[in-house]
Amino acid sequence: MTRFPPEPNGYLHIGHAKAMFIDFGLAKERNGHCYLRFDDTNPEAEKKEYIDHIQEIVKWMGWEPYKVTYTSDYFQDLYEHAVELIRKGLAYVDHQTAEQIKEYREKKMDSPWRDRPIEESLKLFEDMRRGLIAEGAATLRMKQDMQNDNKNMSDLIAYRIKFTPHPHAGDKWCIYPSYDYAHCMVDSLENITHSLCTLEFDIRRPSYYWLLVALGLYQPYVWEYSRLNISHTMMSKRKD
Missing domain, CATH: 3.40.50.620 (HUPs)
Known part of the structure; x- marks a missing residue:
């Protein structure tokens, strides 16, 4: 296959x-x-x-x-797996800008929100899904390995907010998964x-x-x- x-x-x-x-x-x-x-x-x-x-x-x-x-x-499946990832302590809602994420990756520094409580990330991710957080104000990131020399392991973004209708899925979602996720x-x-x-x-x-x-x-x-x-x-x- x-x-x-x-x-x-x-x-x-x-x-x-x-x-x-x-x-x-x-x-x-x-x-x-x-x-x-x-x-x-x-x-x-x-x-x-x-x-x-x-x-x-x-x-x-x-x-x-x-x-x-x-x-x-598969958007529903992907969303449910994202919630599971948060529950396992392997994903978190982050508020860094794109520029800050880039800077922190170069310096191999953890985001200030990397260790926020699981319940807090779950609530914020639900707020993202419901359209209660502004576009660009939050992302869901995978908790991978910020010390890894491979930047593709530096807590990649799993979900971002986009208030844009989808050509196939319509207007059901305002959070969209990344390619890497x-x-x-x-x-x-x-x-x-x-x-x-x-x-x-x-x-x-x-x-x-x-x-x-x-x-x-x-x-x-x-x-x-x-x-x-x-x-x-x-x-x-x-x-x-």
């Missing part, structure tokens, strides 16, 4: 063609299945136009998804056997498994492959 997990925040590029070949191709070669999963955790950047485009291109490339799913299909968990919930990604995600592997171990969830096998590179060709939304 594999998955092709594009974020519907733009049009596909040639790098996605390689990802499709590996995600769908490996599953086909081994008589398995591949999900088309829309990684739709950021409602500010995502549009139905991109969702429709991606499905059209996957079909045009000759691939047949096992199922079409959305990370937002949602990706591994949805892989687990969909019983993915091989979570395939490009090499720049290698440093996220410790965080991927940290969360699944913390919640006692099934752990897929993560396998990284090289990025596609072609001279004089746009290969990514982020890198040229």
Whole structure:
């Protein structure tokens, strides 16, 4: 079981063609299945136009998804697991700004709110869910390892507040999970056997498994492959 997990925040590029070949191709070669999963955790950047485009291109490339799913299909599960994480003392509501979080990570310093009482974080997280806290005034962070040299273990953000309607989930939620929180968990919930990604995600592997171990969830096998590179060709939304 594999998955092709594009974020519907733009049009596909040639790098996605390689990802499709590996995600769908490996599953086909081994008589398995591949999900088309829309990684739709950021409602500010995502549009139905991109969702429709991606499905059209996957079909045009000759691939047949096992199922079409959305990370937002699992928002309730993700929320309940976040509450469980708080109850275990492994997540906390934080009030640092993005600039402060960056500074504290560089200095390997704990947030002033890292050790707040569990009941306090539970109440504040519920206030976040109900829309009672202003956008940007609080986040839910995973209590990982601020002393780790890998910054992807520096208490990553699990949830942030966004008062933005979602193109698939509508206006039910005003808190949205981060990629680092949602990706591994949805892989687990969909019983993915091989979570395939490009090499720049290698440093996220410790965080991927940290969360699944913390919640006692099934752990897929993560396998990284090289990025596609072609001279004089746009290969990514982020890198040229």
